[in-house]
Amino acid sequence: MISAEFNNIKISGIAAAVPTKVVNAHEYDELFGEDTVSKNIATTGVKESHHASKEQTSSDLAYVAAKRLMDEMNIDPESIDILIFTAAYLDYQVPPTACVLQKRLGLSTDCIVFDNNLGCSGYIYGLQTMGSILNSSSAKRGLLLTGDITSKVVSPFDKSRMIFGDGGTATLIEKLDSPSGDETNLIRIGMKSDGSRFKSIIVPAGAYRNVDASRERTEWSDGNTRSDYDLYMNGMDVFSFSMTDVPKLAKEFMDKYEYDPNEFDAYIFHQPNLFILKHLIKKIGADKEKMKISLDRYGNTSVCSIPLTLCDAFHDESGEQKLFLYGFGVGLSWACASVTIDTTNIYSVECTDDYYKEGFVEH
Secondary structure, eight states, X not given: OEEEEESSEEEEEEEEEEESOEEEGGGGXXXXXXXHHHHHHHHHOOOEEEOOOSSOOHHHHHHHHHHHHHHXXXXXXXXXXXXXXXXXXXXXXXXXXXXXXXXXXXXXXXXXXEEEOOOTTHHHHHHHHHHHHHHXXXXXXXXXXXXXXXXXXXOTTOGGGGGBOOEEEEEEEEEOSSOOSSSTTOEEEEEEEOGGGGGGEEOOSSSSSSTTOOOOOEEOTTSOEEOTXXXXXXXXXXHHHHHTHHHHHXXXXXXXXXXXXXXXXXXXXXXXXXXXXXXXXXXXXXXXXXXXXXXXXXXXXXXXXXXXXXHHHHTTOOSEEEEEEEEEETTTEEEEEEEEEEGGGXXXXXXXXXXXXXGSOOO
């Protein structure tokens, strides 16, 4: 485990956005069969999700969340020194999508911006990266944006389509004038990755490794119909990883920092499916009532699932919450964090149809 500790940064606010279009799981009854869909709902807990329109991208959803956050907190765009955009599916091959967001949000040219293409663990990795830059530079304030539109890369004939949803989030992270003397603003992070299992979650074509792949969809060995341009998950690999490696890091992290699982007010996990989450909270030894769930209404929103779940759970509350955050998935990569957040500036999940019309290039 690579660990990190920050005592001079804080999460000051969070906002989230999802597409307006809602897809009920039973809309797949005709395609996959009512029994299959009902069993999927019982196992995964996903009853509905939000899917982006043809025009919407991951940055469109992140932009709406960022604009909401900045407006609600009266943030001057000139005061943002860093923008990190984390998403698996970006707007373009080049330029970085973070540059598009910098332009749309009206940020200064003194602001440093870049993309991070991690998926489900990306929020924690982004928190680590943001904290490191704030600690080692003159920067004082940063936006950690996330966005994913997984519905666009899953074959319409793949049963896993029933679990995925789209979203975007924005998190304001600030450097304190002086280090905190207690645990109020103490952020601790633990991270791991295993590239030997990179094929466990993969879109085989669409970049430069498999350039001659056919777009014709055929039936694969798992019984689902897809092409190499569609997302593939090796179900057994991912399940085994979630059942074994993921709980081990949580224990290693808890042991290192001598945490009692009961001292956390809430557990905010990446939202892959309900069965995995119940297993994880049990292995950690925490009260299952402290585990916040959003996947029933939003599905698996990949890198957005942690901040989106925070918005879903705490938007009507005010006060400090000591939280255990955990993201795990594509890479394979996994990371957890302990953080105390004042929930005053956590805002409700917003629905949007907006997209960036200027993002299309005219010839």
